[in-house]
Amino acid sequence: MTASATAWISTDLWVWVAAIMTLAIFSFLYRDNPLYKFAEHLFVGVSVGYAIAVSWDRVFLPKIWTGLVLHRQWSMLPPVILGLLYISFFFPRYTWIARYPISFMMGFSAGVALPLTVVTDIFIQTRGTFYESNAAGDPLAPIISVAKFQEFAAHPGVLSALNALYGPLLLLGVVCVMLFFYFSHEQKGPLKVAGMVGMVYLMIGFGASFGYTVMARLSLLIGRIQFLLGEWLRVL
Amino acid sequence: MTRTLFSQQPSGGFTAQPLLWSVILVLALATPLYAEAPAATDSSAAPPASAGSAASPASPPPAAPDTSARQPALRYSSVTPEAAAPPPMPLLPPPTGILSAEDAPNDAGKAILVTWRPQSAPDDLTGYRLRAEQLKPAAGKANEEKPATPYVFEHSWPANQEEYRIVIEKLVPGVAVNVSVQAVAGDRYSEPSPVQIAVPKGNWFHTGKIPVGLALAVFIGFLLIFVQKSRSGAKLFVRKIAGLEAVEDAVGRATEMGRSILYVPGLSSISDVATIASLSILAPVARKAATYATKLIVPNRDPIVFTVAREVVKTSFNQVGRPDLYDDNSVFFITDSQFGFAAAVDGIIVRERPATNFFLGMFWAESLVMAETGAATGAIQIAGTDAVNQIPFFIVSCDYTLMGEELYAASAYLGTEPILLGTLKAQDAVKLLILGVIILGVVTSLVGSTALFDILRPPQ
């Protein structure tokens, strides 16, 4: 084993830099301070600089420089010119020119994304509300099924009850949450009841989301503590 | 007035706004109606470098399923680039049946559909062998003579079906494909059947995407109708949102206590819908603050949002006839750093101790940092965001939370932007439509029908 591997603390410069920056960010828990500000600004600057360097080396050079300039693929010229029009943002008198590449990109993105979104987020989700399907998209069984209730009646138990209730609960949740977000009528009578049921479903969902978010934050904290205690201080 | 893409003010002469929307509209409507554009004829002799994007994943052809009902066509892409060995000497009579080959529908022109319906067969028949051959044009200069390269597809299936439907992919558009079938009995083969010829062609129209096109047309139709109605001044009803009823009380509370109102319009840019909604709500809040002579503090993270917010507040104060109360320093830019901004807002909350805090717009991980500090000072807090992951944090730390679409509804309710109101009404109409489809789907599924399920199938 090398001396550095048996040292009680890391002797790697970059581990020290990472540890100091980590502690600098953590100092925000006490209060805002110059060390935290420095670390934050350094992070923002490095990440932007890195993104620019990577975009230059991995996108511009191989695709535009090599394609257009070295191999003279003239078909790339119109999109390059369109992209260059973005630079007009820096000249206040000519900012309006940038609307052309923006509108082209928005039109392309909308044209490609809209049908896919309609299918992915609406069609498939809608049909998933009344039919179970396999990975190939073929129908397997109705979500709400008399057979499942018959199965529960024949073999009562927690699993068969959940299996039978899954469909009605799913349908109830979808309908009530959609009615909760329906703004064109006053929430009175059945609509009010549906809204309240929808609110319950929403709160359950938000609770799950809250729990997941807490889990995510804790994981990141544990990751940092592992680094500090493991790689830096060699306690672990 | 800042010149932005969505500005109502024309930018000195030419405005791209109608052009922009026209482009989006045309592309959005047109795209689902197209299959992939027909590819140019590939004159390369090399194996195709790009496969048809409509092709299913290539996999070793499975055994034909044993069913008498019409099955969807099996798709095969395993085309061998070299010329296959000549078929063995025929020892059986040619198979009898109906062989047809035609261009596969709804594709870019690289596939054909072959249907084989056998009629009578010898007793010892074990299967059928399909052969499809296409002569790929040679690449090279026109005056060079190069032999065309035959592409041959061959595969065998057991003889247990009434009909075989096969889609053969990775072909060259516009070049004829010769298709024939041989009967197989153990190691003996028959003469090939008479050749059927098919020419793969690209299709302009993908019939499988008609439901998608119709759905988009309906939604865009609703949008146009309701936005037009809203612009023409028609009264479109939007119900009151719970959090909005508290706005008046919250502003009044701040006035009574002699303390200020803090309004944070989110951390995102002006192009974010949540920010636009927030700025629409800022206007009536600023008007109320001006009416009651309550101090309003509006910190900003985005420079463009800052300029727009400043204009909104200034205009609101002018509208109620209190330009004298307007303070330029009440709307200010802090920093574009996420947690730097949160720290600065925390500092404002602790020092100024506003009676009312509004957190409306797009927020990320800093949301709870600000909301918790505000809760600790005892302020009444009204939050609204469409960031689903932050809503739980606002719910636990604020008195009223506008969740997701409620923020847009609130901005449509309080604001004067016809597009916001028209969009909201169109979304409501589509929601009802989708609910109807779901209920219809449940009812039809209970009687065993999969018709609606098939209509909503993703186009292949």
Next chain:
Amino acid sequence: MKLKALLNIDRRIIYLIMLLSVIIPLVAKLDLPTKVTSEVESIFNAIEALQGTGKAVLISIDYDPSTAPELHPMSKAVMRHAMLRRIPVLGITLLPQGIGMGVDALGTTAREYGAKSLEDYVFLGFQTPPLSVMLGLGEDIRRVFPETYDKVPTDTIPLLERIKNYDDIGLTISISGTSIPMSWVATAGTRFNQPVAAGVTAVSAADLYPFLQTNQLVGMMGGVKGGAEYEELLDRLEARLGTAEQRFAAMTAEDAAMYKTDRYMARQIMNPQSIAHLTIIAFVLLGNVGYLLTERGRKRG
């Protein structure tokens, strides 16, 4: 008064208790069992099914160091599985910061399993914009990525002669802390019928369950728990095959210790995670009890 104190515990005490509930299990090397869920097992089975088909696994490494504790272990676990089964791995990234993550994950796992770059795996590097990349992979991988991360022209790589587009990719796994997996489902999944799986941070996991329910996603690894489950499944497989012992026996002791720790990373995080969760639940219950009792006292008074 005591009840009021319960509701108004100084937040620094709460920070300290949370810190201790994280540090103590780490230092004490607590080892809790890992239960596997069907969402993660589906991904495992999907990769197992690719054996012998000649198809590759495409792994989209779309995260940066800020979410690495959650996503890096699951990234490596999936790569290990593919390399163990000699399934070709294609690595790409749609974020600039993902490059370093991809280089580390692929490099570490390749060294452990003796996988060769350009033969058993290829790291294609970064490309943008994401939508164009996802659509372009349906036509020709080499056109989207003219060169690999190491600047090797992709049309000179024999592996990519065989693996041209989604037709030759058996599974696409998007590992991300953003909403990129949903874009993969919409483009690769819906448009090209490509099986898609996701590995996401816990923040995004709840948003993807609707796609699991409709089988638009093959499976999902949610947060560090998802990574821990995949590591567990892989360990069970290697224990059945006996491959892990052989491999570690052929290495130096230092390397073997390093890889053994690396393979256990997500499960190591889950130990203090579980304790921290219990601590939070205790605080939540305490707070609610204190609130209810205070309200009751106020009503009586």
